[in-house]
Amino acid sequence: MKKLLNDPADLVAESLRGVERAHPELRIDHENRILYRADAPVSGKVGLLSGGGSGHEPAHAGFIGPGMLDAVCAGEVFTSPVPDQMAEATKNIDGGAGVLHLVWNYTGDVMNFDMAAELAAAETDTEVQAVVMNDDVAVEDSLFTAGRRGTGAAIAVEKIVGAAADQGRSLSELADLARRVNDSSRSMGMALTSCTVPAKGTPTFDLPEDEIEIGIGIHGEPGRRRVPLTSAHEIAQMLVDPILADRDFTGGEGVFVFVNGMGATPQLELYLMYNEVAALLDKAGIVPVRSLVGPYVTSLDMAGCLVSITRLDDDMLRLWDAPVATAGLRWGM
Amino acid sequence: MKKLLNDPADLVAESLRGVERAHPELRIDHENRILYRADAPVSGKVGLLSGGGSGHEPAHAGFIGPGMLDAVCAGEVFTSPVPDQMAEATKNIDGGAGVLHLVWNYTGDVMNFDMAAELAAAETDTEVQAVVMNDDVAVEDSLFTAGRRGTGAAIAVEKIVGAAADQGRSLSELADLARRVNDSSRSMGMALTSCTVPAKGTPTFDLPEDEIEIGIGIHGEPGRRRVPLTSAHEIAQMLVDPILADRDFTGGEGVFVFVNGMGATPQLELYLMYNEVAALLDKAGIVPVRSLVGPYVTSLDMAGCLVSITRLDDDMLRLWDAPVATAGLRWGM
Numbered sequence: 001m002k003k004l005l006n007d008p009a010d011l012v013a014e015s016l017r018g019v020e021r022a023h024p025e026l027r028i029d030h031e032n033r034i035l036y037r038a039d040a041p042v043s044g045k046v047g048l049l050s051g052g053g054s055g056h057e058p059a060h061a062g063f064i065g066p067g068m069l070d071a072v073c074a075g076e077v078f079t080s081p082v083p084d085q086m087a088e089a090t091k092n093i094d095g096g097a098g099v100l101h102l103v104w105n106y107t108g109d110v111m112n113f114d115m116a117a118e119l120a121a122a123e124t125d126t127e128v129q130a131v132v133m134n135d136d137v138a139v140e141d142s143l144f145t146a147g148r149r150g151t152g153a154a155i156a157v158e159k160i161v162g163a164a165a166d167q168g169r170s171l172s173e174l175a176d177l178a179r180r181v182n183d184s185s186r187s188m189g190m191a192l193t194s195c196t197v198p199a200k201g202t203p204t205f206d207l208p209e210d211e212i213e214i215g216i217g218i219h220g221e222p223g224r225r226r227v228p229l230t231s232a233h234e235i236a237q238m239l240v241d242p243i244l245a246d247r248d249f250t251g252g253e254g255v256f257v258f259v260n261g262m263g264a265t266p267q268l269e270l271y272l273m274y275n276e277v278a279a280l281l282d283k284a285g286i287v288p289v290r291s292l293v294g295p296y297v298t299s300l301d302m303a304g305c306l307v308s309i310t311r312l313d314d315d316m317l318r319l320w321d322a323p324v325a326t327a328g329l330r331w332g333m
Numbered sequence: 334m335k336k337l338l339n340d341p342a343d344l345v346a347e348s349l350r351g352v353e354r355a356h357p358e359l360r361i362d363h364e365n366r367i368l369y370r371a372d373a374p375v376s377g378k379v380g381l382l383s384g385g386g387s388g389h390e391p392a393h394a395g396f397i398g399p400g401m402l403d404a405v406c407a408g409e410v411f412t413s414p415v416p417d418q419m420a421e422a423t424k425n426i427d428g429g430a431g432v433l434h435l436v437w438n439y440t441g442d443v444m445n446f447d448m449a450a451e452l453a454a455a456e457t458d459t460e461v462q463a464v465v466m467n468d469d470v471a472v473e474d475s476l477f478t479a480g481r482r483g484t485g486a487a488i489a490v491e492k493i494v495g496a497a498a499d500q501g502r503s504l505s506e507l508a509d510l511a512r513r514v515n516d517s518s519r520s521m522g523m524a525l526t527s528c529t530v531p532a533k534g535t536p537t538f539d540l541p542e543d544e545i546e547i548g549i550g551i552h553g554e555p556g557r558r559r560v561p562l563t564s565a566h567e568i569a570q571m572l573v574d575p576i577l578a579d580r581d582f583t584g585g586e587g588v589f590v591f592v593n594g595m596g597a598t599p600q601l602e603l604y605l606m607y608n609e610v611a612a613l614l615d616k617a618g619i620v621p622v623r624s625l626v627g628p629y630v631t632s633l634d635m636a637g638c639l640v641s642i643t644r645l646d647d648d649m650l651r652l653w654d655a656p657v658a659t660a661g662l663r664w665g666m
Binding site for chain 2: 002003004005006011012014015016017018019021022054055057058062077192193209212229231232233235263264265266267268269270271272273274275276278288291293294295298300301303304305325330331332333
């Protein structure tokens with residue numbers, strides 16, 4: 001294993017120290033591994049909390065800031081944070097309008113966010129609602145989930161709901177909106193290579209030099225099938241076809257197309273993939289109106305990509321375009 | 334070789350098609366492989382041109398836009414663009430105030446930008462000045478350079494000079510500023526692994542599983558030395574010590590610290606490296622006031638990092654903070 005680290009057991013803690021030094025606009029509780037907007041709680045605004053295992057950077061901490069999340073709980077690599085952590089964060093971002101948990105659908109996360117909501121409500125009367133994101137069409141259940149996994153849709157959900165929270169919308173309205181964006185999104189990913197979890201030190205799975213895995217999860221969970229290494233053109237089809245088969249993406253204000261790098265794939269290749277994906281959408285009469293290309297939801301050093309598509313209505317489109325200031329996404333301020 | 338592409342010969346051309354689809358704010362001349370701000374030339378403003386081989390994304394095209402570059406010429410992977418391309422771009426971004434070439438110090442690029450300036454001057458009277466960036470302290474001459482290589486400093490130079498061009502500063506003033514930022518910057522990189530150039534299909538160099546290369550170039554050119562794989566703490570020292578030995582970074586308004594991922598290194602590790610680098614600067618009495626952590630000047634799928642430090646004066650600091658709207662760097666608009 002070749003990685004830039006000291007003791008693998010300290011990787012997350014030391015990385016958080018780096019985040020703190022590089023981002024004075026965040027406040028970090030190292031004991032509880034919670035990252036906050038420095039000005040949280042924002043009075044009168046619904047607090048938005050997400051989080052999950054580490055190893056997906058810039059998700060999750062890269063999306064904290066005005067126009068997006070108020071706080072994030074960081075777990076160990078590919079491991080859910082614990083309920084106490086989440087309850088503490090929940091209480092600290094309640095500006096009086098309640099807190100929305102934006103939960104990526106993995107069994108541990110869902111269970112722990114659930115317990116955290118109960119803890120927070122019992123201790124401080126904080127009103128909490130939760131929306132579970134489950135956009136991955138690859139598998140119906142997986143190693144880590146009941147139901148579909150949450151992957152690329154989180155970027156659209158967190159950005160759009162973050163902007164709506166800034167407008168002063170209520171907790172219920174935001175939960176509805178989060179569900180609407182999640183329901184409007186579908187994703188599917190693929191891996192060229194495995195990732196290597198530092199604590200283990202060897203690749204999570206073996207993938208022969210001439211094979212790729214279609215429908216991979218963001219922790220290296222098995223996908224739909226292994227196929228021989230093929231062209232980007234054919235790979236795009238293997239990702240886009242199941243997405244389009246699962247939902248109607250025509251109409252509305254067009255779609256947001258997200259081609260995500262899994263960690264080790266160069267942008268030169270990701271833009272080539274974007275070209276293939278957009279061409280397939282053209283053929284299907286689907287109109288990309290916003291896009292994002294790059295490593296946003298990674299799986300450590302996995303090579304590969306994930307395609308995520310969200311059908312936008314005019315409300316979502318305006319909220320996507322609204323100002324945001326996070327380490328991972330920034331415009332308008 | 335496992336990569337997301339069709340025919341390796343078409344990689345750059347097809348990737349540029351993807352950039353065009355994803356970035357309507359750019360205008361692309363596919364025949365000449367030039368990427369422009371859609372509104373270039375900007376009347377009365379000095380035009381800023383850079384470019385170089387592909388494979389370093391988001392450098393170079395990710396830095397086109399208000400507050401940064403007006404155009405970029407794209408070469409094949411790790412190959413300089415040609416003089417005709419650069420001359421065409423130069424003519425098309427001249428808004429009447431001349432054009433500044435920001436040249437990364439590689440022999441082919443320097444020679445070709447030089448010829449392009451002569452061509453453009455002969456054909457259209459466009460006034461051109463050029464500044465060569467050569468911040469890499471690792472080696473004095475290299476496989477691809479006479480003198481030091483240009484690496485991380487380009488981000489600071491292009492951002493700061495881009496903001497100054499927006500203020501309406503003259504060609505000579507901008508050239509002076511570019512030289513000042515370059516002179517204030519020093520960089521050094523390291524590789525955990527080689528990269529694989531698609532047209533070749535095999536790793537550029539062999540690096541055993543238990544060795545790393547200190548002082549690597551951004552095309553996989555040899556560095557200073559190979560050493561056994563060691564901790565991030567020791568690696569940071571091997572990069573920061575030669576940088577600090579080469580220039581005084583105390584005083585002024587503090588420093589800009591840039592920890593750049595070479596392409597395949599997770600952000601979790603890069604932030605850990607940032608923590609190590611910043612701690613070493615603290616010890617040396619050097620004050621980081623701005624930072625950037627992530628893959629900005631990559632070397633395809635190489636794993637590793639590059640540390641770049643720029644001493645800021647108050648003019649540079651204000652210009653760094655000024656609004657910028659590019660695919661790779663964006664804030665304030």
